[in-house]
Amino acid sequence: MSFTENWGKSCGTTVGLPATPKGSRRPLQQVRELRERFWREVRVPGTGAEFNQNLEKALRVADFLELGELMIVDAYHREESCGCHLREEYQTPEGEALRRDEEYAYVAAWEWAGENEPPILHKEPLQFEFVKPTVRSYK
Amino acid sequence: MRFTLRIWRQKNAQDPGRFETYEVDGISPNTSFLEMLDVLNERLIKEGKEPVAFDHDCREGICGSCGLFINGRAHGPLPNITTCRLYMRHFRDGETITIEPFRAKPFPVIRDLVVDRSALDRIIQAGGYISVNAGSAPDANAIPIPKPVADRAFDYATCIGCGACVAACKNASAMLFTAAKVAHLALLPQGQPERRQRVQKMVAQMDLEGFGHCSNTGACAVECPAKIPLTAIAQLQRDFIWAHFTPDPYAR
Amino acid sequence: MSSVQTLPRPSWLHTAVGRKVVMALTGLFLMSFLVVHLAGNLLLLRNDGGAAFNAYAEFMSTNPFIRVLEILLFAGFVLHIYQGLYFIWREKKSRPIGYARNAAHANTTLFARSMRISALVILLFLVVHLRHFFVEHRFLGSSLTMYDSCKLAFENPYYTLFYVASSVLLAFHLAHGFYSSFQTLGLVMNHRIERLVKVAGAAFAFLVPLGFAVIPLYFWIRTF
Numbered sequence: 001m002s003f004t005e006n007w008g009k010s011c012g013t014t015v016g017l018p019a020t021p022k023g024s025r026r027p028l029q030q031v032r033e034l035r036e037r038f039w040r041e042v043r044v045p046g047t048g049a050e051f052n053q054n055l056e057k058a059l060r061v062a063d064f065l066e067l068g069e070l071m072i073v074d075a076y077h078r079e080e081s082c083g084c085h086l087r088e089e090y091q092t093p094e095g096e097a098l099r100r101d102e103e104y105a106y107v108a109a110w111e112w113a114g115e116n117e118p119p120i121l122h123k124e125p126l127q128f129e130f131v132k133p134t135v136r137s138y139k
Numbered sequence: 140m141r142f143t144l145r146i147w148r149q150k151n152a153q154d155p156g157r158f159e160t161y162e163v164d165g166i167s168p169n170t171s172f173l174e175m176l177d178v179l180n181e182r183l184i185k186e187g188k189e190p191v192a193f194d195h196d197c198r199e200g201i202c203g204s205c206g207l208f209i210n211g212r213a214h215g216p217l218p219n220i221t222t223c224r225l226y227m228r229h230f231r232d233g234e235t236i237t238i239e240p241f242r243a244k245p246f247p248v249i250r251d252l253v254v255d256r257s258a259l260d261r262i263i264q265a266g267g268y269i270s271v272n273a274g275s276a277p278d279a280n281a282i283p284i285p286k287p288v289a290d291r292a293f294d295y296a297t298c299i300g301c302g303a304c305v306a307a308c309k310n311a312s313a314m315l316f317t318a319a320k321v322a323h324l325a326l327l328p329q330g331q332p333e334r335r336q337r338v339q340k341m342v343a344q345m346d347l348e349g350f351g352h353c354s355n356t357g358a359c360a361v362e363c364p365a366k367i368p369l370t371a372i373a374q375l376q377r378d379f380i381w382a383h384f385t386p387d388p389y390a391r
Numbered sequence: 392m393s394s395v396q397t398l399p400r401p402s403w404l405h406t407a408v409g410r411k412v413v414m415a416l417t418g419l420f421l422m423s424f425l426v427v428h429l430a431g432n433l434l435l436l437r438n439d440g441g442a443a444f445n446a447y448a449e450f451m452s453t454n455p456f457i458r459v460l461e462i463l464l465f466a467g468f469v470l471h472i473y474q475g476l477y478f479i480w481r482e483k484k485s486r487p488i489g490y491a492r493n494a495a496h497a498n499t500t501l502f503a504r505s506m507r508i509s510a511l512v513i514l515l516f517l518v519v520h521l522r523h524f525f526v527e528h529r530f531l532g533s534s535l536t537m538y539d540s541c542k543l544a545f546e547n548p549y550y551t552l553f554y555v556a557s558s559v560l561l562a563f564h565l566a567h568g569f570y571s572s573f574q575t576l577g578l579v580m581n582h583r584i585e586r587l588v589k590v591a592g593a594a595f596a597f598l599v600p601l602g603f604a605v606i607p608l609y610f611w612i613r614t615f
Contacts, residue, residue, distance in 0.1 A: 045189050050151050051250040053192050054184070145491075158491065211494030218498070237492040244485050307498060310478070311485035312407070342408050351485030352407035352478055354506070355571040361498035369574065370581055377577025380412060383403045 028072050035065045070110055073119060080104050083136075101133055140166045140227055143235040144179065146191055149248050156248065158237075168228035172215065173198060173205060175227055192251040198223040200364060203299030206306065207252055208239040213303035213362040221301060221364040241302050243311035245348040256302045258348040259316055263300075265344035266337035267320040269329045282328050295323035297365040304359035304367075310351030315359040317341050318375035319367045325378055332389065335382040342379055407481075410474050415575035417471040418568050422595070424464055429602045436609055441538025448537035452529060468517070475510055502566035502596075509564035516557035545610030558604035565596035 038061065046052040081090040081097035082104075090098040105126045110119040141164045149156030163179050170178070173195050180190035196204035205222040209215035215225040230236060240248050245258035284292075296319070304315035321338050324330030330337070353372060360369050403409040431451065434444040451457050495504055502509075523544060527533045533540060544550050569592030570579075579585045 045184060045187075051192065051253065053253075054190060147491075208490060211490060211492040212497055216494075216497070239490055239492070242486050242488055242490055244487055309495060309499075309504075310482045314407075342406050346406055349485060350407075351482055352411055353575075354411075354478070354503070355567070355574045356499040356503040358495065358498040368582070370579060370585065373574055373577045373579040375577070376408060376412070376575055377580075379403075379406075379408045380577060383409075 028069065028076070031065065031069045031072060035069065038062065038065055070119065074108055074110065077108070077121070078104055096135075096138075099135060105133070140168055140230070140232045142166065142175070142227075142230065142233070145235060145237045146252070147239045148191070148251055149240075151250060152247050166227050168226070170227045171198070171223060172207075172209070172225040172227065173223050192249075192253045194253050195223060200224045201299060203301035203364075206241050206254070206256070206301050206303060208241055208306055210237055213241065213306040214301075214364060218361050219364055219366050221299075221303075224364075241306035243302075243305050243350065245311075245313075245350055246302065246305065254302075256300070258350070259300050259302060259305075259313065261348060262313060262317055262341055262344045263320060266333070266340035267317075267324070269324060269333060271329070284327060288326055292323050292326040295319045295326070295367060295371050298323075298363075298367055299365055301364060303362045303364065305350065307358040307362040308351065308353075309356060309358065310354055312353045312359075313345050313348070313350040314353035314372050314375065315363060315367055315369075317345050318371040319365075321378060322371040322374035325374055334378065335387055335389070338375060338378040339382055342375075410477065411575045413470060414474045414478075415572040417467045417474070418572045419576075420467045421464075421471060422565070422569065422572075422599075424467075425599050425603075429599055432606055433602065435538065435541055435606050441536060441542070444538045444541075445536050448528075472510075472514065475507075479507065500567065502563050503571075505563050506567055509560040512557060512560040513564060516553070516560075519553070541606075542610055545607040546614050548611060551607040551611040554607040555604045558600040561603070562596050562600040565599065566592065569595050 042058055042061075044052070044058045045054050048055060075085075079087070079090065080100035080103065081087050082099055083097055086097050090100070092098050106123040107126065109122040109124060111122060113120050141162070144161045144163060145158050146161060147156060148159045161179055161183075163175060163182075166175050166178065173193070176191060176193055183190045194204045194206060196202040198205070200221040200223060203221070205214075207214070207222045209222070209225070214220055214222045216229055217225060238252060240246075240252045240254045241256075246254040246256055248254050298316060298319035300316065302313075302316070305311050305313050308314075321341060324337065325334055355369070355372075357369055360367065404413065431444075431447050434447050435441070437443050524537070524540060528537060528540065535543065545554070570588050573579050573588045573592075579588055
């Protein structure tokens with residue numbers, strides 16, 4: 001299906017590993033367009049009044065579109081690299097992932113702020129009491 | 140390969156339902172039966188028609204979701220497999236394939252080929268459990284169980300609850316399903332405290348749900364994807380008779 | 392998930408399992424009767440003009456112990472038939488909508504599938520048989536000896552044919568019934584016992600009806 005292919009391209013090649021700084025806002029735009037197109041063009045056989053496996057699948061796609069969009073938002077707000085989650089503009093002179101714990105040592109929880117509104121970020125800081133995070137070396 | 144499909148279509152539980160005929164073509168012999176239905180559904184959606192509803196989940200024979208009555212047999216023409224593990228190479232090219240839902244009074248049709256099998260869950264709820272105090276997990280080998288016993292108990296425990304036994308049974312009996320759980324727990328020390336009540340409660344629930352009786356034809360064991368043997372049923376019968384005719388050591 | 396209804400526990404006789412136990416016990420009892428009946432009948436093959444058989448028939452109809460057993464035997468038949476009828480009704484109730492296409496031959500034996508037909512033929516046989524021998528001699532005071540009565544009957548080819556055909560259907564009924572009884576009583580504990588019971592059942596289902604069929608055939612052949 002062409003829809004699935006579009007979706008894969010938007011997510012896989014641009015927010016995938018490693019993410020490039022170039023065209024940073026493009027995938028977000030693409031997913032939003034895709035989501036809009038989904039709601040405009042989606043056709044679900046049957047009705048919601050009865051057992052409907054097609055509706056179930058359509059709802060799942062709708063969920064994935066929202067979740068995918070949020071993942072892109074989250075991925076780009078986090079201006080650091082972390083292990084395999086490498087952003088090319090954040091790397092050490094030796095080409096290793098550059099983590100920025102002083103800025104991003106938190107779990108991001110995003111709050112829905114309404115259609116077409118940017119989601120609100122809630123930070124849940126990561127507190128390390130006994131073991132302090134260190135940068136792993138593969139050498 | 141080309142097939143003519145006679146599929147049971149039923150909008151909801153109230154609809155009397157009817158067979159409809161569909162042609163599918165260009166099916167690879169290595170297509171699974173469910174994939175063949177996916178191909179049909181994809182086409183029906185494109186044609187603006189209602190796709191055929193059928194249950195499926197893992198598609199690797201372990202979840203027990205898929206259950207179709209194909210050409211007069213539960214899970215199709217091969218013994219001891221699930222529908223998802225059935226391939227189109229098991230059919231003749233050009234064959235007419237009749238697909239029906241599992242039929243039994245306790246399995247009402249929800250839509251097309253999907254039936255409600257929660258009656259089986261209620262049989263398990265009635266007694267197919269052991270009661271333990273929650274807490275830290277006991278040591279793995281704290282209770283010694285001989286290997287052959289553990290093996291047999293495990294054989295009975297492999298039931299995936301697909302309902303093929305009910306579908307294949309001429310009496311729509313759930314005996315193999317119920318017996319698998321009864322026999323599994325009857326063999327293990329953890330199952331002993333509730334052993335008598337378990338078999339009585341589960342048999343009572345089985346009757347209440349409206350399942351039929353067992354006439355030992357063995358059709359269930361032939362169709363069972365988990366290969367639960369009929370000896371499970373003998374175990375249930377034995378326990379049931381025993382529970383009624385011997386004094387309960389746990390009674391006050 | 393729906394909640395479990397609490398229910399008054401039915402008496403064991405009214406559960407599907409309990410009813411099957413009654414079916415199995417009466418079935419085994421009737422099978423034991425078949426053996427006794429056949430043993431007596433084989434006296435008909437003795438070339439003594441029916442002396443031994445008549446003595447046996449006399450004993451069976453006068454001995455008080457046998458008379459009590461006779462009542463039990465009737466009760467066994469009635470219970471067996473009653474449960475059978477109940478199961479026919481229940482089968483319909485458990486699957487109100489049947490399959491459009493059913494390939495039961497692929498997962499069951501012919502004998503298991505034909506239990507109902509064989510039962511019907513055996514019942515029909517029973518009515519004819521009881522009317523002809525039991526009622527005739529016990530209640531209507533036949534002037535013939537039991538041996539002569541048999542001889543007269545079996546020299547009629549139609550009568551012999553009916554008896555032989557009934558024996559074949561009895562064989563069908565026993566071919567499934569024997570194993571089924573043991574299974575229902577929970578005695579088929581493992582695959583070794585299962586094999587043993589099935590072999591014994593096949594032998595029983597072959598030999599006993601064969602014995603019954605040989606007797607009318609013997610009288611009929613002697614007419615040539």
